Amino acid sequence: MAVLGIESSAHTFGVGISENGKILANSKRMYNITASGMIPSRVAEFHASNAKGVIEEAMASAGIGFSEISAISYTKGPGLGPCLRIGQLAALTLAERLNVPVYPVNHAVGHIKITEHLSGIKDPLAVYVSGGNSQILGAVDKPFRHYNVYGETLDIGVGNMLDNYARAAKLNPAWGSTVAKVAENGSYVGMPYTVKGMDFTFTGLLTNAIKMLESNPVKDVSYSIQETAFSMIAEAAERAMLLTRNNGIILCGGVAQSKRLQEILRAMSLSHGSKFFVAPNEYNADNGAMIAYVGELMHKGGKRVKESELTIMQRYRVDEVDLSWH
Template identity: 40%
Template structure:
């Protein structure tokens, strides 16, 4: 470990992935290991089964992360974990593991918002400063922009998330969950040649996917699976690009950052790139190492939280109230004070 570096270990387990990452205070990712619970074809992942999967792997993943990073627990300055949002049982399993590890090694424990962690990881690995953010995953679909110390949600799904839509479609047509339903849809869509009209449901800044899923269910058997995959992707991604561009126009932004598991999709990245190029900006995208849920994003956001708290309090001692170290299935992106960005620190001081 280089002199002066602080290391944070992060544990993520809000859905079907359990990840452990170790990140330095200057943003170097020393380890980012992960295991995915893959249910059988035709079924989704249930909270109890997912929690058991995480319980089985968390200890070995922590050991693997430490080995990969070449560090010991005594080299760490804190342990961060996902507080929410997410599935209750998996969140609790990982929070307990984080608490026990922190107690064993006398380390501060830092609760992290899962959605904010996706954004901060995207900003770290792409280097983009203040973009509009399209956050698309199995449990969340949001269009976000930073303002006055918060990540403000300008638009979102009013029913199911886009990743959930893709997952449920996979179950309907019998596509495999390995490595993920969204990946299977993407590969089948590349074979599609004919667009099948589907409901296009944009309501101002918000989107709705449940009607599309209902309609496509009625079409199964009448059209080839690749054509349905192609049509589904084209429709839902066009909706997302439309509301993202509207948010960018409202906020005066030219760049967009896409985060979350669905953000790995190459077709979505291509559509966003085309839109941003037409606006004289850029689309900032990452691959599955950082788009998909991972421990490094929790570790990095944990460091941002504790370092900014230490600065605001005028203390070098890294602390976080244990009474706040709980879990919650509902934890809005805009609930978090973004104290590590200059404007956010000033806003907090004024409040």
């Protein structure tokens, strides 16, 4: 029996299917972000018109019939309201038709859990980096089992910062991955570096980088902003690792696709003899498989969900999630 999971928190509509922790399908379609960025209602329209197609695609690639689906899960949050709503509606509709239970999943928990699962490391320290989030977390048992946030950005997420910078530098497309490309042959120019214990801030860095574009080559500023941001995350992660005495690190979330960030964190882990793992990119980008996987854990763990919990929550903090079903 398999669990089908639906992800729709931002520009990706994804459907995954998990059976005994094995990912049978991970289908997705992405809304094409133009220079104007994401207009939530447009993205929601895109999701609505693609929902049926992506679900069918996932079923076909898993090679199973709907009779073999034993539960449905969907992303409850955090994310953009109109987008989340489409995934929730699709999940509820499908579950009613199949007469199976529905599980609401926290997006960040999805990223962390699937990476943890693929890594084979037990209770690792997780570095979760995406557009809106940048956090260092680990599972703790008190006062209930949850991911404790050891450190995090005090302002904006690292992904959004790089996107904003890319827009200011007139890079096309205005994404972090374009910054990485431009940065390849750059050299370092001074940037503000702000780590407060295990927390960090990015707005000062962003403002400074945009200002430096006036008098420095784009490749140098791109190299420096990226290098500084990733260094700050790695240093905060190092501190968390040493304080918690955890010797396994996993990297997850959209920005985890960055080769340079992977390299820095791997080097940091190795310098302490720790394990390091990052999942293949299809799991770092938003995807349905992680939602299906967590849905399966909840289903098998006997998690009871009240009807009133089957909502969406635009600001759904990862440390609010009770992991006792795990």
